[in-house]
Amino acid sequence: xxxxxxxxxxxxxxxxxxxxxxxxxxxxxxxxxxxxxxxxxxxxxxxxxxxxxxxxxxxxxxxxxxxxxxxxxxxxxxxxx
Amino acid sequence: xxxxxxxxxxxxxxxxxxxxxxxxxxxxxxxxxxxxxxxxxxxxxxxxxxxxxxxxxxxxxxxxxxxxxxxxxxxxxxxxxxxxxxxxxxxxxxxxxxxxxxxxxxxxxxxxxxxxxxxxxxxxxxxxxxxxxxxxxxxxxxxxxxxxxxxxxxxxxxxxxxxxxxxxxxxxxxxxxxxxxxxxxxxxxxxxxxxxxxxxxxxxxxxxxxxxxxxxxxxxxxxxxxxxxxxxxxxxxxxxxxxxxxxxxxxxxxxxxxxxxxxxxxxxxxxxxxxxxxxxxxxxxxxxxxxxxxxxxxxxxxxxxxxxxxxxxxxxxxxxxxxxxxxxxxxxxxxxxxxxxxxxxxxxxxxxxxxxxxxxxxxxxxxxxxxxxxxxxxxxxxxxxxxxxxxxxxxxxxxxxxxxxxxxxxxxxxxxxxxxxxxxxxxxxxxxxxxxxxxxxxxxxxxxxxxxxxxxxxxxxxxxxxxxxxxxxxxxxxxxxxxxxxxxxxxxxxxxxxxxxxxxxxxxxxxxxxxx
Numbered sequence: 001x002x003x004x005x006x007x008x009x010x011x012x013x014x015x016x017x018x019x020x021x022x023x024x025x026x027x028x029x030x031x032x033x034x035x036x037x038x039x040x041x042x043x044x045x046x047x048x049x050x051x052x053x054x055x056x057x058x059x060x061x062x063x064x065x066x067x068x069x070x071x072x073x074x075x076x077x078x079x080x081x
Numbered sequence: 082x083x084x085x086x087x088x089x090x091x092x093x094x095x096x097x098x099x100x101x102x103x104x105x106x107x108x109x110x111x112x113x114x115x116x117x118x119x120x121x122x123x124x125x126x127x128x129x130x131x132x133x134x135x136x137x138x139x140x141x142x143x144x145x146x147x148x149x150x151x152x153x154x155x156x157x158x159x160x161x162x163x164x165x166x167x168x169x170x171x172x173x174x175x176x177x178x179x180x181x182x183x184x185x186x187x188x189x190x191x192x193x194x195x196x197x198x199x200x201x202x203x204x205x206x207x208x209x210x211x212x213x214x215x216x217x218x219x220x221x222x223x224x225x226x227x228x229x230x231x232x233x234x235x236x237x238x239x240x241x242x243x244x245x246x247x248x249x250x251x252x253x254x255x256x257x258x259x260x261x262x263x264x265x266x267x268x269x270x271x272x273x274x275x276x277x278x279x280x281x282x283x284x285x286x287x288x289x290x291x292x293x294x295x296x297x298x299x300x301x302x303x304x305x306x307x308x309x310x311x312x313x314x315x316x317x318x319x320x321x322x323x324x325x326x327x328x329x330x331x332x333x334x335x336x337x338x339x340x341x342x343x344x345x346x347x348x349x350x351x352x353x354x355x356x357x358x359x360x361x362x363x364x365x366x367x368x369x370x371x372x373x374x375x376x377x378x379x380x381x382x383x384x385x386x387x388x389x390x391x392x393x394x395x396x397x398x399x400x401x402x403x404x405x406x407x408x409x410x411x412x413x414x415x416x417x418x419x420x421x422x423x424x425x426x427x428x429x430x431x432x433x434x435x436x437x438x439x440x441x442x443x444x445x446x447x448x449x450x451x452x453x454x455x456x457x458x459x460x461x462x463x464x465x466x467x468x469x470x471x472x473x474x475x476x477x478x479x480x481x482x483x484x485x486x487x488x489x490x491x492x493x494x495x496x497x498x499x500x501x502x503x504x505x506x507x508x509x510x511x512x513x514x515x516x517x518x519x520x521x522x523x524x525x526x527x528x529x530x531x532x533x534x535x536x537x538x539x540x541x542x543x544x545x546x547x548x549x550x551x552x553x554x555x556x557x558x559x560x561x562x563x564x565x566x567x568x569x570x571x572x573x574x575x576x577x578x579x580x581x582x583x584x585x586x587x588x589x590x591x592x593x594x595x596x597x
Contacts, residue, residue: 039381043381060224060228061229
C-alpha cells in the first residue's frame with residue numbers, strides 16, 4: 001500500500017465520520033482544521049480508521065498523534081506488521 | 082515548619098537563591114541541584130517526614146516500569162504490573178486525600194451497624210501536592226506501558242519528576258515526556274528571567290489584589306446567609322467564579338513563572354476559559370492539565386475499550402449514528418467527570434462538578450439540533466458578537482451554579498442555596514437597593530475596594546484579549562517601547578504593593594487548590 005492510497009482511503013473515512021464531503025486531507029491537517037474533530041470524535045475516527053485498514057492502533061499512538069501525516073505513517077507501520 | 086506560601090516574600094527570596102544555585106552548578110549536575118532545591122523547598126513548605134510518601138510513589142513507578150519493560154514480551158505480565166502500580170498509587174492517594182469518603186462511609190455504616198467501627202482520619206499528614214504528583218506517577222506508568230515513554234533508569238531523576246518544587250503547590254500536572262528537558266543543563270538567560278518575573282508579578286496581582294479582595298465579600302456573604310440574602314446571594318454567585326479563577330490561575334502563573342526562570346516550560350492550566358462559548362469548551366480551557374490527564378488516561382482508554390465500542394456500535398446500528406455518538410459521549414463524559422470529581426476528594430464535588438456537568442453536556446448534545454432549529458426560527462445570527470457574548474455569559478452562569486457545590490458544606494446545603502437564590506426575587510426578599518443605599522459596603526469591602534475590583538476586571542479582560550491575539554499579554558508588552566514597558570510593569574508592581582492584601586496583620590488565605 002502506498003502513502004497515496006492511504007490518503008485516499010483516509011479521506012473517505014474522514015468524510016464519512018464527519019459527514020462532510022468537502023474534506024481534503026494533507027500531511028499537516030490537524031483537529032484545528034476540521035470543525036467537529038474534538039476528543040470524542042477523535043476516538044470514533046480512530047475506530048473507523050482501524051476498521052477500514054484492519055489494524056489496531058496502540059493507545060499510546062492514539063493520544064500522541066499530532067496530524068494526519070502522522071496518522072498515515074502509523075497506518076503504514078501497523079499494516080506492514 | 083516555616084510558612085512557605087508562594088505569595089510570601091520568603092518564596093521570592095527562595096526562588097532567587099534557587100536560581101543562583103541552579104545556574105552556578107555545572108550543566109551536568111544541574112538536575113541534581115534542582116532535586117536538592119526541591120527537597121529543601123518541600124521541607125520548608127510541608128511536614129518534612131511526609132516526603133516519604135513521594136519516595137514510596139517513586140519506588141512503585143520506578144520498579145514497575147522497569148520490570149514491565151523487562152517482561153514486555155509477555156503482555157499479560159506487563160499489564161498486571163502496570164495495573165498494580167496504578168492501584169497502589171491511587172490507594173495511597175485515597176487513604177489520605179480521599180479520607181473524606183471512607184470516614185463518611187464508615188460513620189454511615191456505624192450508625193446502622195454499631196459493631197462496625199467509625200473511622201477517624203489517619204495519624205499522619207498527607208504529602209504536599211499528593212493529588213498532583215499521583216496523577217503524574219500514574220501517567221508515567223501508563224506511558225511506559227504504552228511505549229510512549231522510555232522508563233527512567235535513574236531513580237533520583239524519576240524522583241525529581243514527582244517532586245519538582247513549583248508544581249507541588251497547585252499543579253499543573255505534567256506529562257513525563259514533556260518534562261524531559263528538566264534533566265538537561267542550561268545557561269542563565271536574562272530575558273527568560275525577566276519573563277518569569279513578569280509572570281510571577283501578574284500572578285501576585287491576580288491573587289493578592291483581586292482574589293483576596295473578592296474573598297472578603299464572598300466569605301462575608303457565605304458566612305452569614307441569614308442576614309445577607311436576596312441580591313447578596315446573586316453577588317456571591319457571580320463573584321465566586323472570578324475569585325476562584327484569579328486564585329487558581331494566579332497561583333499557576335507564579336508556578337509557571339518560577340519554572341520559566343529555571344528555563345523549564347510547564348503546561349498551561351488556563352486558556353481564557355471565560356471566553357468559552359459552551360461548557361464543553363470551557364472545560365477544555367479550565368484546569369487543562371487535569372482535563373488532559375483525564376482525557377488521555379481515562380476517557381480514551383474507556384472509549385476505546387471493547388465493551389464500549391460494542392455498545393455504541395450496537396446502538397448505532399439500531400437507532401442511527403447520532404444515538405451511537407450520544408452513547409459513547411455519555412460513557413466518556415461520565416467516567417471523565419466521575420474521576421475528576423472524585424479527585425477533588427469529596428462526594429459533593431462528584432455531584433457538583435461531575436454529575437451536574439454530565440447532565441448539562443448530555444442535554445446540550447441531545448437537544449442541539451432542536452436548539453439550532455429554534456435559532457433559525459428566531460433569526461439568531463450565530464456568528465454575531467451579541468450571540469457569542471450571550472453564550473459566554475450563559476457558560477459563566479452555568480459554571481457559577483456548579484461552584485455552589487464547591488462553596489457549600491454538603492449537598493443539602495447546596496440545594497438550599499440554589500432554592501434561596503431563586504427565592505431572592507420574591508417580594509420582601511428582593512433588595513436591589515443595596516446598590517444605592519450604601520448597604521453594599523457592609524460586607525467588608527470599602528468603596529475603594531469595589532473600584533479596584535472593577536478596574537482589575539477590566540485589566541483582566543484586556544490581558545485576556547491580548548493573550549488571544551499574541552499568545553501572552555507579555556508578548557504584546559514586549560513589542561512596545563522601553564518607556565511604556567517599564568510603565569506597565571512598574572504600575573503592576575505598585576498595584577500589588579499598594580493594593581495587595583498582605584502585610585503585617587493580614588495573612589493571605591491559602592490557595593484554594595493548594596489542598597489537593
